[in-house]
Amino acid sequence: MAVIIILLLIVMVFVPLAYLNYTTANNEEVKQTLNLSCKVIVNNIENQSVNLESISKGYNVDDMSDVNIDMEKLLSDFDNELYSNSGNKDNFEKIKNRILLKALVLKDKFFMTKKVETLPGIFEDQWGPPYFFTAALYDGPEKKLVYMNTKDDRVVYYDGVTEIKDKVLYDFKVGPNSVLGLTKEQKTQIIIDKINLEMEKATKEIGVSEGIGVKIRNPYDKNIDSMVDYANVNVLDGGITFFVLYGETTFLNSNGRDFNFKNYNVAGYSMSY
């Protein structure tokens, strides 16, 4: 009897501990793999003048139009690097399938990938349209859609159809009767909220019940709680940031109860330009 109890005790301690140990090691390794793989962004930037003026509004106000990022190669290079660091094909497939989205943040816009079924049952990431950092602000009595950027306080808006107007952000009012201009902190928060809103929408579409946002640091927010809470992701500090959102959800039904274990990770690389 005593032997059976000891044996049961060993098994009951050993098995959960071993599982916990394996999960911790695995999570750490996934994080390392993603960190190393995200660095491929440095190898996909070329100094090249590109004229995209006619494609869409917003492109021709981009002061980074001389930066050319090979976005398709970026995705394939990321997969190659992920494969090198995953150790084997199964691991690679597992991590690849669990990447919810990839995002590329530039100074005035950002892009996100969507999973597209290229062959029956095979999903590949493809870049979606650009999301510009826009906000509707009052310029006197008139409300205008302005294009902002993370680099400086210069904003631009369209007067009529084609004419581009250039203005400093402080000249705008936040409300019809307000005399306060938009601060750097507020502007940055609008940009962060825009990124998070689109990410939440995109992750909801692929089945994450409430959508996922990322705690992106606002460099102008000097509140100590925010600085500690948001210290890990500094997407807006660099000129170009490439990051991935990794999500792993394990469902477990025990004794009629549903347990949902979530493991979400953000890994990326930010560079100044």
Added chain:
Amino acid sequence: MAGKLFGTFLIIMFLTYMVLLSSFYFMHQSIAINVNSINYNVCESISTLGKVTPQLFTYLSDSLSKYGNYKIKIKLERQLKAGVYDTYFFDGDDIRKEIGSNNGVQGSMNLINSKLSIGDRVTIYVEDSDLTLFGRLINATFLGSNSGKFVDTRIKSLKSCIISNEPKDLVKGYDVIADIKNRNDPIVISVSTKLSNNIYRYDSTNPYYGDSENERMFSGIPGSDYIMETGEFLREFLYEDDGVTIKEIIYTQQ
């Protein structure tokens, strides 16, 4: 009675085996995590630093030696143009010799202190030559026989990184002038400006800056070896054979 004794003996043996197995498993996992972590940290450092320094390799080698007899293999892929690489393989033992002798293997590409470019790729593979206690236990024979299947539980780690930063030690022109002024013999300072095709040396025969025509500004036109105070210069050090004493400092205007 004999059966009961034998049964007790078997149970004790089994329990001992279970306790050892679980302890050794956690030790094995802990070593694997640490080895992986060391490899990752070195890879990240190389990527950020842009070169493999002797200190970095020694850190990798020494840290791994605490956990066993590890073989280290490094692959360097130098990017010639987008998608085209020159590949070099390095063995850990050869690198140790290279660091020990403080010079590279003649006629071959050196890894240590070579300046890597953005986009180059370094892959580090480490593998334990021996089995851990956990591996030895599960491959152990029982009463002279085993299952015949060898379970390879040797700890391995592979990490690959893209070089994301080129090593640059940039200083301003006024730092170069200050260094020439404070120079101690026998250190030689060599300066190459954009206006000059030659390297201008400051040593015991030419200790001062600004005492000759080529180092001065004349009618608003700088001499060939005039050092622009706000210009940027790349600083490189040449060492004596001991690897510590500075022999020469080379400044090249960027």
